[in-house]
Amino acid sequence: MDAVREVAMSVAELEAFLAREFPQAFGPGKPHHVMRVGHRVACVRLDADDSHLRPGGTISGPAMMALADVAVYVALLGQIGPVALAVTTNLSINFLRKPAPGPLFADARIIKLGKRLAVGDVGLRGAGSEDLVAHCVATYSIPDRPAS
Numbered sequence: 001m002d003a004v005r006e007v008a009m010s011v012a013e014l015e016a017f018l019a020r021e022f023p024q025a026f027g028p029g030k031p032h033h034v035m036r037v038g039h040r041v042a043c044v045r046l047d048a049d050d051s052h053l054r055p056g057g058t059i060s061g062p063a064m065m066a067l068a069d070v071a072v073y074v075a076l077l078g079q080i081g082p083v084a085l086a087v088t089t090n091l092s093i094n095f096l097r098k099p100a101p102g103p104l105f106a107d108a109r110i111i112k113l114g115k116r117l118a119v120g121d122v123g124l125r126g127a128g129s130e131d132l133v134a135h136c137v138a139t140y141s142i143p144d145r146p147a148s
Helices: 011-021 061-080
Strands: 032-038 041-047 087-095 103-113 117-126 132-141
Touching: 011 032, 011 061, 032 061, 041 061, 061 087, 061 103, 061 117, 061 132
Parallel strands: none
Antiparallel strands: 032 041, 041 103, 087 132, 103 117, 117 132
């Protein structure tokens, strides 16, 4: 990748790839949307509906964990390109406050990108707020890529 291009995949390319590889979560009418991608960063939105809520009317922990995981994956693919088999090897999340129902945003950044492993962190926040509802750190394993 040349120094002028800061991402390996655009938002449109990521959305198309994710809709093809993960149709349960991405594509028309699905809850996840790539909002932006940049150098080692990405933002993904979850349009949380009733299926993402837990008793008490708040977005569930599993829904937030999935969003955080997806956001790190998107930030990673933004750097390395369409590597479907990059997989999560570790994920740790701290739930900070109850998120209200509605859109939830995950701002991810890759803090270490090596040949075989990448580490990212994610802040989750509700619409119109800078207050984090959760913070996550995730590690991804990057498979060997064929030599060009």
